[in-house]
Amino acid sequence: MTVLRPIEAPFVACGPCGVAVRDRLKNLTAADEQVLRLVGAHLGALASGDLKRRCADGLEHDNRTWAARKRELTGLSSSRWAGAITKASHDQWALARRCQAAHIADLEAAIATIRHRLSLPVGEKGTRKAPGGYRSRREWHAKSRRLHALTDRLRREKADQQAGRVRIVRGGKRLARTRHHLDDAGLTEDEWRQKWQAGRWFLAADGESGKRYGNETIRITPDGEVSIRLPAPLAHLANAPHGRYILASRVTFAHRGTQWRDRIEANRAVAYRIHLDVDRGRWYITASWQIPPAPTIPMSAALAAGVIAVDTNADHLAAWRLDVHGNPIGNPRRFPYDLSGNADHRDAQVRHARTRLLHWAKTCGVKAIAIEDLDFATEKTREKHGRRKRFRHLISGMPTGRLRARLTAMAEATGIAIIAADPAYTSKWGAQHWQAPLTSKKRTATRHDAAAVAIGRRALGHPIRRRTAPPPAHRSDEHGHRTAQARPDARGRDGPRPRIPGPRTRSAPPGYGENAGDQNAQHRSERSTEHVQLMLSP
Structure with a gap:
């Protein structure tokens, strides 16, 4: 285990x-x-x-x-x-x-x-x-x-x-x-x-x-x-x-x-x-x-209009906008930069990428940007990775600490809050649970785009892993209904989801599906066991 x-x-x-x-x-x-x-x-x-x-x-x-x-x-x-x-x-x-x-x-x-x-x-x-x-x-x-x-x-x-x-x-x-x-x-x-x-x-x-x-x-x-x-x-x-x-x-x-x-x-x-x-x-x-430090706004106020999640990579920033429910909106955005050359050139490249990111966030109307709280100080040592010289050079060149510090300073002038999220398992779980569902015929979601979605969901307080099917032998007897979206003690977790008008339910008439969770309201030949027991009880 x-x-x-x-x-x-x-x-x-x-x-x-x-x-x-x-x-x-x-x-x-x-x-x-x-x-x-x-x-x-x-x-x-x-x-x-x-x-x-x-x-x-x-x-x-x-x-x-x-x-x-x-x-x-x-x-x-x-x-x-x-x-x-x-x-x-x-x-x-x-x-x-x-x-x-x-x-x-x-x-x-x-x-x-x-x-x-x-x-x-x-x-x-x-x-x-x-x-x-x-x-x-x-x-x-x-x-x-x-x-x-x-x-x-x-x-x-x-x-x-x-x-x-x-x-x-x-x-x-x-x-x-x-x-x-x-x-x-x-x-x-x-x-x-x-x-x-x-x-x-x-x-x-x-x-x-x-x-x-x-x-x-x-x-x-x-x-x-x-x-x-x-x-x-x-x-x-x-x-x-x-x-x-x-x-x-x-x-x-x-x-x-x-x-x-x-x-x-x-x-x-x-x-x-x-x-x-x-x-x-x-x-x-x-x-x-x-300058006096600006008062930190509450997390709920910063996330009221959704969040833009950013995954930091060696040559670009992968960003995706999420709503308050953790659902990706639109298409992902990438902000490339070149970290070759001297320190002034690298700093200018990262600054331009941060500027474009903040302009996009301001256009979308969100008030928060979620990034990973990365620190490679103990991860780029020669003894830990041995002969993986290219990998050590890769993570050493990633501007993690400078990006967060400079992004926080630049975002303060635009009224956008920076939310630091734990980076644990974001790349792995993002690729496992979000890369395939977000890929379509017109859009190819990369592993970095999926990691950005995972970062944004963690910042919003939602689980990263999607609903998983229960094992065939024990669907709900011993292990219970396995789900990552609702706790076992949550009331109404087996009931129908509320139908919110939108692109996928635009043709549904009013009241359609409101009895989807009531087994006795369906056109079936037999009553449910719970209903029979209720009728036989004095």
Whole structure:
């Protein structure tokens, strides 16, 4: 007997808690770019030194050491620049600690899998829930050596975790390693050097409510004028009073520009970050601020007009609209995307697919989109799937976490709720119970379309598996009437279904079939046993 894992109840995903918009700094003069480079390089050097001190403090860090670091940086920049640098260092150290804990969990899972497979005889087949033994003695020997290597690595990582040691590369470890493979990356040493320097600059300032336009360090006025408070060693470059430098560029923020303008006019905090895209040679500025989390609407209100169910795949989103009863409406929709290329291209592809999905949901009039609550963090390990390199690459490329986070943020602006459903057995049961019934001469339902229907029914609270026939030997004596649509204690479950006017019952006259469940109302030669017993009773 197969034991199914418990199915988690669907829930409405929480909305975003912050907003970030970006605009290009156009029409910068040569003097403006030179000032930005000098400020970024100076503050970047301070940020590198402060991050080194923060990592050296480790677990001994407290408010006293934080204040000492900020005090030293204030004389070399300003109090607000020092506060932004120390906060960024602390956040970066905390992120490295979380990544370290996740890496330790991956190592422990890999070691447990290898030990289990090494304990099995060579060539033993595995099951759906546990892998089998290795295929050959050669592979068994190679994995035994890898077990010792992973064990030593885990010991070092745990020692670093207990001591509070982390390893951080400002500018990115990947870019640092690219320095030794310039030919493979298609870069010259000068091009790499420009990327490396731009990645280590620091031009970010946190906002402060109550101050003029929400930020005293990097300030943008409602008409788009950008000014920067220069650090103390570079104050001689100022072209405005109070050590400020005004750029020749004007900023508008086409996306959410009204919200941003209302916020700065009320002197509410807005954080800014300036960075250089070396490949394009363009400067950009990003504005971000916090927003109060939107109240989560009840599940019943979100599903009042049905739901659009989405099945996430490696190259497309399979979607189907369902009514409140869990019945598919119309034809399925597919929103393709291409995940090849660099990260910016992949993100743009997924963003376009999300936009088309939201436009379709808005056109249909539904208020909810159901997606799977997927997490492949523990499913894409090398030790779990072994030689299935293509499968590991496939699930690693599926944008599950990013899709849900970005879709929730985009749906919040359109008033559409995102419902996360448990992904257990949706593909299997969808193909088993829904793919064939939804296939016709004019429509071919794929396995992904059927999985979308299963996801939507689970979000609506309906069972995925359809009515199954009882076994021939025991129709209703021992096992009862086997059905997935009504519980055994449901009243009237054996009665007739109500006839709802529609395409299939359009020709039925009023009142037709109302006595279908009454055996005595039929034209039969004998009375039912229940009716005879009722007539003989006193």
